[in-house]
Amino acid sequence: MLTNPIYLNAVLAWSHFCLILLLGLLLCGSGKAQAQNSRHPRPGVTTPGVKRSMAELHPEATFAVEGQPDWMVVTDDAVWVTSSNVNHVVRLDAATNRATLVVTIDKPCSGLAVGFGAIWVPSCGAQTLVRVDPRTGKIVAQILAGPADSEGGITTGDGSVWIVTSKKGLLVRVDPQTNTVLAKTAIPPGSYVPAFAEGAVWITSTERNLLTRVDTRSNQVVASIPIGPQPRFLTVGAGSVWTLNQGDGTISRVDMKTNRLVATVAAGIPGTGGEIAFGEGSVWATAFEVPVTRIDPASNTVIQQWVGPGGDSIRLGHGSIWLTDFAHAKVWRLNPKQL
Secondary structure, eight states: OTTOHHHHHHHHHHHHHHHHHHHHHHHHHHHHHHHHHHSOOOOOOOOTTTEEEGGGOOOSEEEEOSSOEEEEEEOSSEEEEEEGGGTEEEEEETTTTEEEEEEEOSSBOSOOEEETTEEEEEETTTTEEEEEOTTTOOEEEEESOOOSOSSOOEEEETTEEEEEEETTTEEEEEETTTTEEEEEEEOOTTEEEEEEETTEEEEEETTTTEEEEEETTTTEEEEEEEOSSSEEEEEEETTEEEEEETTTSEEEEEETTTTEEEEEEEOOOOSSOOEEEEETTEEEEEETTEEEEEEETTTTEEEEEEESSOBSOEEEETTEEEEEEGGGTEEEEEOTTTO
């Protein structure tokens, strides 16, 4: 039987197949290990006594949000959060700590905003700006003003909604009374995230390392301020605009009266993703592996930092810190007094 040529050929063929399969599995495993080893973890800060473990924090509430909870916005009675990979936006009731509404939107992305009796949701799937009634969760309008990038933003102010719609640099102003585009302003290329403050819309240019100021009366650029490398997300507070710089993990502080860079805070959180917010007298930043970084505006230094699982979006409201755990389908509600 062992001398049968047909049988021997079959055995050899099977052995050859198994050898190739084994080598393939080893190579795949090696490649995955190399990819994991080549990913540089965010270093965080080195100041003694500042860095802590996420295990020390005990949420007041934990919300299970299907998919990958990301962008958030705070309203008078709730927090809304997107989950793009499952095409929905969820309302988290601040009084009951329960999810009370789920709105289906095609790949919600690029931030959330509230204003003029509506929740404003950029859709990367439909390439539109979606207007949602916060009481009923119904979509009441879809405006042809799609986001320039999935990692962008949207803001409201001076009677309008503002969103960047082109990677080449185009800020669009939307009239919430008519749900139509009022004006378009050319801004530096690679700009994605706007924020409103002091009669102006401020926009970071990740490509040009700039913070651009657009006057809302004239719809014209009035200042372009050099800041840290690859700025993306930004927030406003303590008379300043604060930008999270993905290039080196620093945070730039720009004085809104003088349009000048007045401080650069070493936060140690470089890389993609993340977000930044202002509240409870502090600046708060988040990133994977370093979910919470707290900056004191009085000293322009990181005074607390928590490392571990979680992170990617952070907001302040209803006396709480709201933090997403993008990778594990959760939103945490934290007590800032505990921190």
